[in-house]
Amino acid sequence: MSYTDLSRLLCTLATVKRRVTPVLRSLAFHMARQSDRLPPKQLSNVLYAMNSLSFPDPLLLEKIANDFVSQGNAIDKPTVVGGILTCMGQMRWRNTSMLEILSEWVENHVNICRTSDIAAMVLTLASVSYTPTNIDSLFKAIIPKLTSVTINRETAWLDVVWSLSVLGKATEEHIASVLNPSFVSKIPSAAQHQRTGIKLKLLNINAVARLSMPAYKGPFLDLSDFKDVIITQGRHELMLAKHVQTMLHNFLPPPKYIRENIQTNMGIFVDAELSVGKNGKPIPIEDFTTNFGEKESSKQLPEGAQKLAMFIWDYRDYTIGSQELTGINRLAMELVRKHDYKIVQIPYYEYNMKAKTIKNVQYLESKTKEAVSTS
Incomplete structure (x- = not known):
């Protein structure tokens, strides 16, 4: 089978949610040995499949990175960039070469990027704790695009502010927008499985405001409302x-x-x-x-x-x-x-x-x- 056919089979398995480990290992082995390259769009699909199947095969990831880095100038769609960034963040994949190319691409094409693509950039950098070399110019370009108006879903906005806090790029206005009592009061409306994660992020942000932002004058959480939050371990x-x-x-x-x-x-x-x-x-x-x-x-x-x-x-x-x-x-x-x-x-x-x-x-x-x- 060709590299393209192998990748399509992997994507099909992800679509039908069939995590047959021996088959996946075989596919990954043969895909990693291919000498030709997949285009960025197909690489994005393969990465999405690996993420969906919880199958971060190291050899295949290395092959994807090599394919992608050699074609950095061929990216022409923000959807491809957003898709790759989202998968990298969710998989906790910290490939610095890819992150550098993606950061530069987003900075240079910020006006054609969707808000979700820009948010994915911030969330992924925070998830894998990476600071690209263009961090200052990148955030100067993207911060104005990320507001509670352009991201009107509360949980998505909280994720962005939390990520900015992790990266040390959150402003007092960002912090105040999520620690505001009117924002916090909307938590109970979130799905049950999301509530603990949401509360932990709010507590993280509250601590950042208290400990790392001496000039912050905005609201803080009422910690008595968060006594029920328990961090569990696997x-x-x-x-x-x-x-x-x-x-x-x-x-x-x-x-x-x-x-x-x-x-x-x-x-x-x-x-x-x-x-x-x-x-x-x-x-x-x-x-x-x-x-x-x-x-x-x-x-x-x-x-x-x-x-x-x-x-x-x-x-x-x-x-x-x-x-x-x-x-x-x-x-x-x-x-x-x-x-x-x-x-x-x-x-x-x-x-x-x-x-x-x-x-x-x-x-x-x-x-x-x-x-x-x-x-």
């Missing part, structure tokens, strides 16, 4: 976090020396909180915690002591096939740092659940000391 994430926490208990007995599974009013989840004295030895966190800005600590932190926030990163916390964290996770660390915490990161690709206890305890101790000395 099975694999829970297994990893539980294993790490069990190892931590060998030198940080809870609850005196460590707090775990913390739901914050910033809409982010912290796996563990601890504190160390100036000599690097653990000290009781229960005396010094503010629960990340929710209350006053019962005691003043001793001179030279530091509070640490630990994030345990599962593979879903990264963009696919890379060691680059997604936008929400980078935002989480940024917000926690604003509360004077040092960050301890435990990535899944470093931590071995099958290793001996002594090895894992030594690794965690070294990561804690490293965070204190380098931050």
Whole structure:
């Protein structure tokens, strides 16, 4: 079968929602080996199929990227750009070469782009936490096109403002438009499965306004209305976090020396909180915690002591096939740092659940000391 025929078969499987893994692997293998190239429109269709089938085959993605980059000048339709950007964001695919070409194309053709295409640009850059080289000129061109009037669906506008907040490009007007009580009151009308995500984004934006925008004079959320928001973890994430926490208990007995599974009013989840004295030895966190800005600590932190926030990163916390964290996770660390915490990161690709206890305890101790000395 030709490259074109193989791609059409993949798209057909996506249309009929047939995720037959052996067939998909075979298709991806043969498509990745083709020497010819698909045009941008067909590449967009293939990417859409891979996204629909949750099948981000790394070799095929590399082939798509190579095909696309070599034809960057051949793009003539904003719908193709918008489609590719949307798939990249939803798949968490951080191909910097493609993002550079797409960013430049959107900037140069902003007047023929639909609002949805421009929004897809912002959402994808935030999702994969990427700053293109033309970020300043790009946003100067596209920000005027993105308003609550041009994007009249509340959830879509919230997504745009949240993405701008992640990228550090949100203005006071953007923030105020979604923290306004009249906007917040429309949340209950959203579909049930959307409500938690919407509330978490509002809490993220509220935290950005409080911690990163000292000149902000607009409204803030009434946090008492958000007490029911719970961030849940997947099975694999829970297994990893539980294993790490069990190892931590060998030198940080809870609850005196460590707090775990913390739901914050910033809409982010912290796996563990601890504190160390100036000599690097653990000290009781229960005396010094503010629960990340929710209350006053019962005691003043001793001179030279530091509070640490630990994030345990599962593979879903990264963009696919890379060691680059997604936008929400980078935002989480940024917000926690604003509360004077040092960050301890435990990535899944470093931590071995099958290793001996002594090895894992030594690794965690070294990561804690490293965070204190380098931050």
